[in-house]
Amino acid sequence: xxxxVLSRYGPAALESVMVHASPSSxxxxxxxxxxxxxxxxxxxxxxxxxxxxxxADRYDVMNDFMSMGLxxxxxxxxxxxxxxPGNRPFRHLDVAGGTGDVAFRVAQAGGPETDVTILDxxxxxLRVGEARAARHRVPGHLTFVEANAEDLPLPDNSFDAYTIAxxxxxxxxxxxxxxxxxxxxxxxxxxxxxxxxxxxxxxxxKIYEAYxxxxxxxxxxxxxxxGQPYRYLVESIRKFPHPETFRDMIxxxxxxxxxxxxxxxxxxxxxxGWKL
Numbered sequence: 518x519x520x521x522v523l524s525r526y527g528p529a530a531l532e533s534v535m536v537h538a539s540p541s542s543x544x545x546x547x548x549x550x551x552x553x554x555x556x557x558x559x560x561x562x563x564x565x566x567x568x569x570x571x572x573a574d575r576y577d578v579m580n581d582f583m584s585m586g587l588x589x590x591x592x593x594x595x596x597x598x599x600x601x602p603g604n605r606p607f608r609h610l611d612v613a614g615g616t617g618d619v620a621f622r623v624a625q626a627g628g629p630e631t632d633v634t635i636l637d638x639x640x641x642x643l644r645v646g647e648a649r650a651a652r653h654r655v656p657g658h659l660t661f662v663e664a665n666a667e668d669l670p671l672p673d674n675s676f677d678a679y680t681i682a683x684x685x686x687x688x689x690x691x692x693x694x695x696x697x698x699x700x701x702x703x704x705x706x707x708x709x710x711x712x713x714x715x716x717x718x719x720x721x722x723k724i725y726e727a728y729x730x731x732x733x734x735x736x737x738x739x740x741x742x743x744g745q746p747y748r749y750l751v752e753s754i755r756k757f758p759h760p761e762t763f764r765d766m767i768x769x770x771x772x773x774x775x776x777x778x779x780x781x782x783x784x785x786x787x788x789x790g791w792k793l
Contacts, residue, residue: 580618583733583747591785592619592682595711598787599678601627609633610676610701612666612694613684615642617649617659619711623680624657632658634676638665667693671701678702682711686757695770702792708772712763713754714779714786721782729754760786 580588601607601623607630611620615637624633637643643661650659664670666681666688679698688694698708716722729751737747758766760777767775772790779786 583736587781587784588618588683591711591780591787592622594780595619595680595682595709595787596622596626598709598789599623599626599680599707601631601678603628606630607632607678608676610636610671610679612636612669612679612681612698613638613687614680614682615639615646617646617655619680619682620646620659621650621653621655623678624655624659627657629657632660634660634662634671636662636664636666636669636671638663667697669697669701673700674703676701676703676706678707678709680709680711683713685710685712686753691758692766692770695767695772699771699792704792706792708767708788708790708792710763710767710788711785712757712788714757714760714777714783717779717783725784760788763788 584591596619599609601609605628607627609620609623609627609631611623611633614620614635617635620633620635624631627633635643635646637646640663643663647661649655650661662670666684667690679702681694681698685691685694695708702708716725730748733751734745734748737745757763760779764775764777767788767790770790771792773793775788775790777786777788
């Protein structure tokens with residue numbers, strides 16, 4: 518299967534390239550969840566794709582509304598943990614990063630030899646990120662790749678850091694995505710995942726639950742004309758593994774020193790692991 522790399526930004530040119538990836542075929546008898554629904558594993562990716570096709574053009578606006586702007590601070594903390602150096606080559610992979618929010622922060626925090634690959638399975642999300650990169654003249658080298666997190670068309674041991682923000686819960690086979698993250702990282706490379714978690718402050722948990730299931734779909738309908746994709750996104754948060762369970766999954770993929778840090782009372786957590 519041929520996977521298109523939408524574009525590569527450098528200091529002087531924009532070029533089109535192509536990369537190849539082998540297909541990933543889940544066993545048809547396996548079931549998984551799509552929000553609160555049970556679906557065949559082979560169906561989930563198409564259903565998730567449809568959600569993000571619908572919200573791509575308003576995705577960043579809705580993130581501001583839904584998180585009251587907090588997603589910006591959470592992403593700043595994530596990138597502060599990446600710590601791209603300013604004085605040597607650094608290769609970074611941001612998965613499910615279509616609109617570029619995390620990737621652009623990494624590029625701006627690094628030096629002239631920072632190379633950032635933005636990978637997403639959804640071409641509409643990448644189209645938005647590509648337009649933003651051109652509009653804001655983001656520094657560094659940016660490559661946009663349309664591909665599946667479960668089957669990365671990238672060489673072994675090639676990246677210094679891997680981030681995925683609010684994306685891994687949408688992957689049908691999380692274990693496969695973690696294994697791929699481990700494969701493409703260099704020895705000494707770091708895996709970082711920013712994801713919604715379980716609120717652990719009494720009182721806040723009930724407020725957050727009511728806000729999520731009532732206000733967020735209503736805001737989605739008001740801003741984008743369709744509240745259903747945002748109901749799925751809320752439901753998918755509830756189906757994501759408990760932070761301790763996800764930490765164990767990271768370790769099972771081969772990572773060492775797996776930890777997580779809760780932010781904003783546990784609304785989100787940043788999970789970390791090292792390829793040592």
